[in-house]
Amino acid sequence: MADRELMYREALREALFEEMELNDEVFIIGEGIAERGGSYKVTEGLLAKFGALRVRDTPISEASMIGVGVGAAIAHARPVVEILYIDFAMLGMDQIVNQAAKFRLMTGGEGRVPFVLRTQGGTGGGVAAQHSQSLEALFYHIPGLRVVMPSTPHDAKGLLKYALRQPDPVMFLEHKHLYMTKGMVPEGELIIEFGKADIKREGTDVTLIAWSNMVPRTLEAAEQLAGEGISAEVLDPRTLVPLDKDAILASVAKTNRVVIVQEAVRRGGVASDIASIIQQEAFYDLDAPVEIVAGMNTPIPFNLELEKASVPQTSDIVAAAKSVLHADKAA
Amino acid sequence: MADRELMYREALREALFEEMELNDEVFIIGEGIAERGGSYKVTEGLLAKFGALRVRDTPISEASMIGVGVGAAIAHARPVVEILYIDFAMLGMDQIVNQAAKFRLMTGGEGRVPFVLRTQGGTGGGVAAQHSQSLEALFYHIPGLRVVMPSTPHDAKGLLKYALRQPDPVMFLEHKHLYMTKGMVPEGELIIEFGKADIKREGTDVTLIAWSNMVPRTLEAAEQLAGEGISAEVLDPRTLVPLDKDAILASVAKTNRVVIVQEAVRRGGVASDIASIIQQEAFYDLDAPVEIVAGMNTPIPFNLELEKASVPQTSDIVAAAKSVLHADKAA
Amino acid sequence: MAADNTRSNTPPKELLEKLFTTAFRIRTFESGGIKLYRQGLVRGYFHPSLGQEGIASGACAAIEDRDYIGSTHRGHGHCIARGAEIDGMVAELLQKRTGYCKGYGGSMHIADITKNNLGANGIVGAGTPLGVGAALANQVRGSDAVTITFTTDGATNNGTFLESLNLAAIWNLNFILIIENNQYAVSTTLEEATRDTDLYKRGEAIGVESHQIDGNDPLLVYETVLDAVKKCRSGLGPVLIEAKTYRHSGHHVNDPGKYMPEERLKYYMDRDPVDRARDNLIKLGKMSAEEVAKLEEEIQQEFDAAVEKAKAAGEISVEEFQDFVSAY
Amino acid sequence: MAADNTRSNTPPKELLEKLFTTAFRIRTFESGGIKLYRQGLVRGYFHPSLGQEGIASGACAAIEDRDYIGSTHRGHGHCIARGAEIDGMVAELLQKRTGYCKGYGGSMHIADITKNNLGANGIVGAGTPLGVGAALANQVRGSDAVTITFTTDGATNNGTFLESLNLAAIWNLNFILIIENNQYAVSTTLEEATRDTDLYKRGEAIGVESHQIDGNDPLLVYETVLDAVKKCRSGLGPVLIEAKTYRHSGHHVNDPGKYMPEERLKYYMDRDPVDRARDNLIKLGKMSAEEVAKLEEEIQQEFDAAVEKAKAAGEISVEEFQDFVSAY
Numbered sequence A, B: 001m002a003d004r005e006l007m008y009r010e011a012l013r014e015a016l017f018e019e020m021e022l023n024d025e026v027f028i029i030g031e032g033i034a035e036r037g038g039s040y041k042v043t044e045g046l047l048a049k050f051g052a053l054r055v056r057d058t059p060i061s062e063a064s065m066i067g068v069g070v071g072a073a074i075a076h077a078r079p080v081v082e083i084l085y086i087d088f089a090m091l092g093m094d095q096i097v098n099q100a101a102k103f104r105l106m107t108g109g110e111g112r113v114p115f116v117l118r119t120q121g122g123t124g125g126g127v128a129a130q131h132s133q134s135l136e137a138l139f140y141h142i143p144g145l146r147v148v149m150p151s152t153p154h155d156a157k158g159l160l161k162y163a164l165r166q167p168d169p170v171m172f173l174e175h176k177h178l179y180m181t182k183g184m185v186p187e188g189e190l191i192i193e194f195g196k197a198d199i200k201r202e203g204t205d206v207t208l209i210a211w212s213n214m215v216p217r218t219l220e221a222a223e224q225l226a227g228e229g230i231s232a233e234v235l236d237p238r239t240l241v242p243l244d245k246d247a248i249l250a251s252v253a254k255t256n257r258v259v260i261v262q263e264a265v266r267r268g269g270v271a272s273d274i275a276s277i278i279q280q281e282a283f284y285d286l287d288a289p290v291e292i293v294a295g296m297n298t299p300i301p302f303n304l305e306l307e308k309a310s311v312p313q314t315s316d317i318v319a320a321a322k323s324v325l326h327a328d329k330a331a
Numbered sequence C, D: 001m002a003a004d005n006t007r008s009n010t011p012p013k014e015l016l017e018k019l020f021t022t023a024f025r026i027r028t029f030e031s032g033g034i035k036l037y038r039q040g041l042v043r044g045y046f047h048p049s050l051g052q053e054g055i056a057s058g059a060c061a062a063i064e065d066r067d068y069i070g071s072t073h074r075g076h077g078h079c080i081a082r083g084a085e086i087d088g089m090v091a092e093l094l095q096k097r098t099g100y101c102k103g104y105g106g107s108m109h110i111a112d113i114t115k116n117n118l119g120a121n122g123i124v125g126a127g128t129p130l131g132v133g134a135a136l137a138n139q140v141r142g143s144d145a146v147t148i149t150f151t152t153d154g155a156t157n158n159g160t161f162l163e164s165l166n167l168a169a170i171w172n173l174n175f176i177l178i179i180e181n182n183q184y185a186v187s188t189t190l191e192e193a194t195r196d197t198d199l200y201k202r203g204e205a206i207g208v209e210s211h212q213i214d215g216n217d218p219l220l221v222y223e224t225v226l227d228a229v230k231k232c233r234s235g236l237g238p239v240l241i242e243a244k245t246y247r248h249s250g251h252h253v254n255d256p257g258k259y260m261p262e263e264r265l266k267y268y269m270d271r272d273p274v275d276r277a278r279d280n281l282i283k284l285g286k287m288s289a290e291e292v293a294k295l296e297e298e299i300q301q302e303f304d305a306a307v308e309k310a311k312a313a314g315e316i317s318v319e320e321f322q323d324f325v326s327a328y
């Protein structure tokens, strides 16, 4: 089927639309998602098409909204719970960590939780410390969860459709800056399995690993590096759990140099884990330490310049790539 | 003043006792901590000494208990909130992540939150998936929090006393297996500043980094290694935030080989972050990849043998130490 | 609405027998389980529901196969009342592969999920949203199935109580929330935990039909729940039921419960739900004492046989475990 | 307890003047802030409290310096009513170093913490436990200081409402929880969010003295809160006050609020709290219309001057920021 250009949010909407048409047990709850179509307009039109039974607004009860989603999933439905900001998911951490993630093992493997929590994170527009976090590392650390972070409309559609067919709880983490970005997306069926990284740009000198909103920024950096004769490969894991280790190690084996880029704060982020894996499993492939470009260890400030300083900019990525290229020479 | 042998829980109690005597604004709330003295008997005797105004039981309202502690701290008191299991802290994550950790920055640095959350984690005794987690990585990733994990009665006392005098929110993470362990503790004043690692055993061949309940286990491993002629240094960071990077890098510079031991699951744990730091800042000091011995990526099962298999055992640590010692030869 | 203990016509014998056998089966399981615990055969937490059997028995007798239940940390009784086999339950306590959770879960997570049981739960209060979720799933799929969530007095001071019941209310879900008000959270009394100990009022305040009943009367529990089920199936849900009861012992096997005043304990012992179910069966159901004794013996034998089977069963191996979680 | 609008003796002029100037200062700040926003000078969220000024003004007039307040995401009014300078507030909107939070916080986190203000809060419902915590701190230190937490209708469906108010109740804290019931959470109506829109009942259900009042009557708010403060100081706290009100516009500056029925909006516009404060000042306080106009002019000048000062002020530099958070 033909590809068309869609916005990220349109691609997400299309995925929901298609899966809700295919499966009557897919339904969605969230704050202002019905008539109003959601704060980021992902769910626009769903109410009109699927009715109030399957598309419903909730009061401000995040802990229980998430718990209700988990319970509905245990009872074999296909709930999608939209949480406005990833920061608010903290209110439902018990349900995510102690219920959704644990149920399968606690029931000896028999109970499944096909629950999709959609939310969005990241900085953007001065919404400050309680509305700007990148918290994927918290979910990444909890066995039993799937952590998905699409960077393009194409991936957003394919991964969300897959999320609605697989059996485990999924933290589907969108980015507020990406909703209006555009990209080519096929009409109809598009399924992207979890655990398959995508090489967003091929290169030979250095591997740049990035996800979510850091992908466009890293591609920009790669473009700049190309202008200076440096060939950077940009690898987007797309899903952090499961992580496509093979693809990462293959790229490292080729380039021998790695920079990992994350918007989340440096301390205890997913980048650290990926770095720890690379140095452990590809120690003798590395010509330089794995460099990490990450957010500063700080809550996000309101002020525009300080907000910018808190998260990686293209120039930071370019600089880090150059530093790993010259690391051995410097040493 | 003289040292005496105390149990870990007695040392904690002594710290609370002394600080409550020194400062009228120190108070403690928690479930069953007053008359009953707490599930792990840390608070025994405090009610009798300090009265019901400063030692009080709460209903089962973790989210608000934590929030109340944060609010009391903002209002310049010195609250200690006891949460029975670290797993239950998930109910109060909003207050920890979005309130306690953010308040200072959001108020331009003027507002402080001298809040101490005491809780305990780790496996032990078949309490299964919702009562056995090691979740320090979740707090470690949130800028603004202090994360403290004492492994001995001595450190427990000194760190808790310091926690009650410093100005920031502290996640004071005890371990259910340690409460009955014994060690020498000085009477009276003992203050251990945050950010000072302790070398629990000196060595030259390999650095073993461990905290909390993994320290005794790692010391056991070091003893076994000594029997095989291997000199292992055991470094206990004691506080994960702030982390004593200097002490870690100094030890690595000496031994050139590192194993990090954590009870928490491997994926996205603090060990990964420490490994990422070491490989980044001491890349050319390393003769082998930084090895991580960690919990399996799984919720903790009820069954005894499976529970044991989920977390590092002494033999795993010994094996990892040997593997980094022979890594270069194997390569 | 506060308690209304009037009873209309005589209940059928089958019902009375079911109420008694369920209550007695729970009693037998709890008593026997405690013995196994004391023998060192059970690890972890064990929260017996001794004294509270009337609620599980009465409530589960009022629902059908297609309905759902969800439970608490004190969940053995609910699981049994919902039709679980004693074999799988004892085996779970003994961490065997033949247990309902294959030894992965244990007492606090016990569940026969094939019986639409959402499981026991180690987090006080967490089961309530799960139950509302099951009720929502059923509403979405057009089923008239009802979900009963058993909860506790302790959990009514947890935020999920308000949030979840409110969600069930605005969506008119087929959801019945039963508070097993045993008046304690470990050693903390209900009076210490809240000013107004009439917990059903919290439902009324958000527009939910709410009842307070004697939870030690299995027949009354049955009737109240049956009525609630009917209301739910006709679109008038949810319903909140506060069932007052009392533990016969401490919070868990290792709690002697010395803080429980003797008089009060005696009061409730005198109103023992198992005794009342037995009395009902004999008086209203006209079963002879001998027949009842035979029933009891059978249930005891069932338990003893389950213990033998469980002892003989194997455990999940570390390799199987590693294999299972390799995809985590 | 539902609304009781009787008023006894004439209030002193100083009070009436305070109520009006506070309400008008808030109105001026919100209106002016919206203009700055439209000029592109303010980023992020901006939730004006236009139409709700009566609650902040009335409540804060009833407390003393030693008391505490805590606020919501719609928090400008509370901050002003609690005595913050307009300079520091405008500067904060404009992300300047002279702002109350030095530009780190912005509208949603605005607070003059030197005034015992626990701050605005971007997490709906999260301020309630913080307020209970401040009240607890004061009880522990033997102070009779009262804490007022402003909360919202939306927050009453969040678990913290039940949990925190219950904690305040069992500890008899000097805590006053004021629900600013503006009948909307963004575009979701209160009727959609709960079955029983009488929110004060939720306090009654847990034994808390609870009132429902007209939040657009600043004097009534003042009197009700003053009474609550007295009760608290004599050990009879906490008190819950549901103050009914309505927004004059959408949820935030970028929400046109088209879903708000015109008639209903008109009803509340006709009962505008600023107008009522002005009327009271003129009628009961016997201030002349000219004097009032002069007051208004001064307040407008104060705001305009604050804008000029803020525009001229600098911002925290990246280096200062890095230095500040180096210990994080």
Ligand SMILES: Cc1ncc(C[n+]2csc(CCOP(=O)(O)OP(=O)(O)O)c2C)c(N)n1
Binding pocket: B031, B060, B062, B084, B088, B091, C073, C074, C122, C123, C124, C125, C152, C153, C154, C155, C182, C183, C184, C185, C186, C251
């Ligand atoms: C959220 C949470 N907090 C604390 C505990 C520890 N805990 C287990 S049972 C219990 C008491 C529960 O009392 P109640 O809820 O009334 O149930 P009951 O034991 O009386 O059946 C407590 C505090 C827990 N399991 N979960």
Ligand SMILES: Cc1ncc(C[n+]2csc(CCOP(=O)(O)OP(=O)(O)O)c2C)c(N)n1
Binding pocket: A031, A060, A062, A084, A088, A091, D047, D073, D074, D122, D123, D124, D125, D152, D153, D154, D155, D182, D183, D184, D185, D186, D251
């Ligand atoms: C926990 C949480 N959930 C959702 C939001 C997003 N949000 C911001 S304001 C708002 C509506 C709040 O309505 P209400 O609580 O009644 O306060 P009002 O805006 O009417 O003053 C929502 C949903 C939030 N800030 N926090």
Ligand SMILES: [Mg+2]
Binding pocket: C152, C153, C154, C180, C181, C182, C183, C184, C185, C186
């Ligand atoms: Mg109880």
Ligand SMILES: [Mg+2]
Binding pocket: D152, D153, D154, D180, D181, D182, D183, D184, D185, D186
């Ligand atoms: Mg509102």
